[in-house]
Amino acid sequence: MSHVDDGTLHAYLDGELTPVERARLEAHVAECAACENRLDEERALIERASGLLGLAQPPERAAPPLHELRRPSVVWRLRVPVAWAATVLLALGLGYYAGDRTSMSVAPEQVAMYSADSSAAQEARPNDRLGLRATPPPLGYSSPRAQAPAPTRPLAWTERKEGERQPTALESAAVVTGRDSILFGTAAASGVISIRTRDTGAANAVPAPAPAAPPPTARAALPQRALEEVDVRTRNATLQREEARRTLVATEWPIIRRGPARQILGAEPMGVPGLAVRNIRRSPSGEIVMVEQAIDSVTVIQLFQQRVESDNYRGRSFAADSLRSATAPTERLARFIGGVRVEIAGPLSADSLNRLLEQVKPIGP
Amino acid sequence: MPEDLAEIYRSTYRSLVRFLYRKVWDAERAEDLAQEAFARALVHKPENARGWLFVVAANMARDEARKAARERRHLTLLKSEPDAVHSEPEDRIDADAKRARVRTALDQLTPRDREALLLWDAGMSYDEIAIQTGLARGAIGTTLARARRRLVEAYDSGSEGQHVARG
Numbered sequence: 001m002s003h004v005d006d007g008t009l010h011a012y013l014d015g016e017l018t019p020v021e022r023a024r025l026e027a028h029v030a031e032c033a034a035c036e037n038r039l040d041e042e043r044a045l046i047e048r049a050s051g052l053l054g055l056a057q058p059p060e061r062a063a064p065p066l067h068e069l070r071r072p073s074v075v076w077r078l079r080v081p082v083a084w085a086a087t088v089l090l091a092l093g094l095g096y097y098a099g100d101r102t103s104m105s106v107a108p109e110q111v112a113m114y115s116a117d118s119s120a121a122q123e124a125r126p127n128d129r130l131g132l133r134a135t136p137p138p139l140g141y142s143s144p145r146a147q148a149p150a151p152t153r154p155l156a157w158t159e160r161k162e163g164e165r166q167p168t169a170l171e172s173a174a175v176v177t178g179r180d181s182i183l184f185g186t187a188a189a190s191g192v193i194s195i196r197t198r199d200t201g202a203a204n205a206v207p208a209p210a211p212a213a214p215p216p217t218a219r220a221a222l223p224q225r226a227l228e229e230v231d232v233r234t235r236n237a238t239l240q241r242e243e244a245r246r247t248l249v250a251t252e253w254p255i256i257r258r259g260p261a262r263q264i265l266g267a268e269p270m271g272v273p274g275l276a277v278r279n280i281r282r283s284p285s286g287e288i289v290m291v292e293q294a295i296d297s298v299t300v301i302q303l304f305q306q307r308v309e310s311d312n313y314r315g316r317s318f319a320a321d322s323l324r325s326a327t328a329p330t331e332r333l334a335r336f337i338g339g340v341r342v343e344i345a346g347p348l349s350a351d352s353l354n355r356l357l358e359q360v361k362p363i364g365p
Numbered sequence: 366m367p368e369d370l371a372e373i374y375r376s377t378y379r380s381l382v383r384f385l386y387r388k389v390w391d392a393e394r395a396e397d398l399a400q401e402a403f404a405r406a407l408v409h410k411p412e413n414a415r416g417w418l419f420v421v422a423a424n425m426a427r428d429e430a431r432k433a434a435r436e437r438r439h440l441t442l443l444k445s446e447p448d449a450v451h452s453e454p455e456d457r458i459d460a461d462a463k464r465a466r467v468r469t470a471l472d473q474l475t476p477r478d479r480e481a482l483l484l485w486d487a488g489m490s491y492d493e494i495a496i497q498t499g500l501a502r503g504a505i506g507t508t509l510a511r512a513r514r515r516l517v518e519a520y521d522s523g524s525e526g527q528h529v530a531r532g
Contacts (some may be wrong), residue, residue, distance in 0.1 A: 007507030016491040016506065042510065049513035052520050053486050055460070058392035063378040064369050069404045206522040 004028060004035050007044045253281035253290060259287045266307050268362035270342050275301075277363065291363075301346030301356060308339050333357050373414050374403055380487040385481055388426035389433070390468060398425045416493055419484065422498075434518055470519035478512035485509055 004012075004025055011017050012025050025062040029035050261269040261280045264287065271277055277291040278300060282289055291303045333353050337360060344357045378399060384419060385395035402422045411417035471479055484494045495502040 006460040010510040011491065011506030014509070045513050045517060049516050052467050052470070052516060055463045058382055058386035058395055061396065064400065066374045066403065069400050069407070290386055
């Protein structure tokens with residue numbers, strides 16, 4: 001056997017030779033002093049190299065339990081499926097509804113999110129069933145969520161101007177779809193999103209933006225088409241319902257001062273002590289007062305309040321009622337304080353809402 | 366599969382952290398990346414989880430290194446004042462200096478030699494290293510021999526240079 005090469009010596013010392021190779025090497029080294037010396041040298045080299053690597057060790061810290069490892073970020077896990085789901089659903093919904101505009105019935109869970117204003121088409125449409133206003137909200141109005149500094153969905157009508165075309169509704173809707181998909185994961189993924197366009201009956205597939213795509217990209221990709229309505233249907237639509245309810249209430253219910261609120265209720269308006277009051281609003285019919293309070297920059301709770309002796313109080317959830325079936329009535333937590341029934345709503349668990357409701361009392365001036 | 370992964374987690378987590386540490390040179394970041402790799406494995410359930418983990422970890426470390434290089438460039442541009450004087454214990458300084466020297470020495474290896482050496486040190490077999498690096502199995506011994514020799518030489522020459530510089 002010729003002399004052993006370095007690679008084989010290292011493989012031998014690393015225990016990576018087959019038994020046959022090992023036996024052959026050992027037989028050679030037993031007879032070859034040069035190779036025996038080299039074997040010693042390489043052994044020392046391996047130890048030295050290993051020792052050097054040992055100088056570059058991270059500190060030993062216990063590993064967290066496997067089941068406690070943070071999951072890969074939601075965005076990482078959902079980015080591809082969500083982008084696909086949003087695209088396919090949007091395209092399917094468009095094709096389906098664009099071909100048959102009149103067949104749409106309002107399912108209980110259906111949520112109307114956006115309405116383009118504009119002219120005769122608006123008036124001809126039975127928009128009452130969706131609880132949508134016939135006229136645009138005041139210029140520059142934005143909902144509490146939109147005022148919040150944290151990134152939230154853009155509202156289609158925040159920048160609306162009288163008589164202007166409304167491409168923003170579609171743009172924002174598409175953006176909302178992307179955002180919701182990220183924020184709410186499976187809820188949005190399991191939903192059906194449909195968009196109806198006003199001008200033709202032809203199917204128009206609109207590519208949904210990738211979740212990470214900024215609004216300008218979506219804007220560029222979307223056709224400038226006036227939009228009649230965007231409907232979001234989803235089996236697990238609680239969050240969207242909550243959002244839609246807040247949006248509708250926010251746009252239809254005028255902001256009032258404490259004085260008129262006191263007149264409506266015959267008592268001081270109620271609130272959770274210690275929380276900032278964002279707004280006090282009244283229902284279009286003028287019988288319900290709603291106090292919006294901020295828990296943090298993006299979380300707003302709403303307290304719907306009505307005099308119990310009011311003729312219009314029929315012992316049911318007026319918060320849900322106020323939406324005129326635009327949203328599915330959800331069970332709401334309510335309690336009576338003096339002569340006022342107070343309902344609480346907000347993007348919190350029932351338990352949290354209940355605890356907040358327990359603290360509600362008249363808020364002084 | 367989850368049971369397998371739990372076992373691999375027990376046996377490989379520290380090795381993976383060590384492997385990553387010698388790439389990103391930040392212990393916490395190395396742990397974060399190792400945990401992220403395992404978290405991804407929980408989702409993906411790869412067949413050869415151990416090999417998969419090292420591939421994913423190496424990719425993450427590469428991304429990390431690119432990001433760090435970009436940040437360093439920015440810092441170099443921004444940095445105008447000398448570092449604050451540290452008052453750390455002597456042995457700590459010594460350990461840090463040695464670690465820095467090892468890092469410099471490792472940087473002088475070819476990427477393939479370095480990868481083979483770090484994978485071996487992380488407990489991978491020649492077969493696994495061959496799969497990871499794309500080298501022939503028969504070439505691993507030679508690659509490791511070269512990598513080890515170069516590491517030791519680079520370390521020694523680095524420390525000599527330092528002594529000369531100090532003196």
